[in-house]
Amino acid sequence: MELVVTSTDWGRVGDDGTVFVRTPDGERPVGQMPDATPEEALAFYTRRYDALALEVDLLHKRVNSGVLSPEEATQAVKTVRAQVTDANAVGDLAALGAKLDELGPVIATQREARRAEKARRLGEAREQKERLASEAERIASGRDWKHGANRLRELLDEWKQLPRIDKADDDALWKRFSSARSAYTKARKAHFAEQDEKREAARVVKERLVKEAESLADSTEWGPTAGRYRDLMRQWKAAGPAPKAVDDELWKRFRGAQDTFFGARDAANAALDAEFAANAEVKEQLIVEAEALLPALEGPDADLDAVKRSFRDVADRWDAAGKVPRDRVKGARGADARRRERDPQA
DSSP, X not given: OOOOOOBOSXXXXXXXXXXXXXXXXXXXXXXXXXXXXXXXXXXXXXXXHHHHHHHHHHHHHHHHHTOSOHHHHHHHHHHHHHHHHTOOOOSOHHHHHHHHHTHHHHHHXXXXXXXXXXXXXXXXXXXXXXXXXXXXXXXXXXXXXTTHHXXXXXXXXXXXXXXXXXXXXXXXXXXXXXXXXXXXXXXXXXXXXXXXXXXXXXXXXXXXXXXXXXXHTTOOOHHHHHHHHHHHHHHHHHHOOOOHHHHHHHHXXXXXXXXXXXXXXXXXXXXXXXXXXXXXXXXXXXXXXXXXXXXXXXXXXXXXXXXXXXXXXXXXXXXXHOOXXXXXXXXXXXXXXXXXXXXXXX
């Protein structure tokens, strides 16, 4: 006769087909299969247990691996525990509950580890934000208008990457950082506004100087006009820079007017120098004559009156000879002075 299985260590089948599971608190019914054999009924509810055991095992592994947050793990354990407690299955449900109980300390440890890690990260974030605020304040107290703005933008990008810390500290540090940026931006705008005003004032002054320089370009009053050009040059230097493109154009006009005047003066002087070249030859000969009279002044028999008459004659002829070229009088220093009249850097 075939053996009929109606009971196992974890469950049994009643005469009416009711399936019971055994637990530490006693047995309880999990279902009824009156049209199935006891073996089929126990096998059905045992398979349910196997599926539930697999779910518990998977959850156990996931929690231990740390892929779930402590909050997610706690909720998952709660959900599966409810399934185990009221499971309509046949098997060692107490063992499944015990396996879920093992996860409690694991989750607590993970929660503490995460809490410590969060505290560490917040501590680092606080230090980083303190550093960023301090550097922003150093930039704001300086006057590096070229690099300061770029560096503050970099600091802001760094700030945005950091997590928020406790509200009071975060707000206080942000206030320092933001105030430093605002102070720097305000000072930078004021600086460039002041520079623009100075350049605009310089433009007005230099336009006036250019107009006067151009009005003097055709003057033939060489001495007074050259002196006026020197005055204009001093005023040009004192005016400071105008906007670059405007400054370059104004300087080109100013220098062009100078060149026109001094070129004309140099040409006129060259013509006079050519005219006076012969006079220079006469005066050089007179110098030789005058030097030849010097020995006559020596000795007891020197005729001083005769020598004086000879010197007066040489002097009269010197005056009569007229002017000589300027370079024969002033030499290299005269040429340098003429160059300085035109060169603003001299």
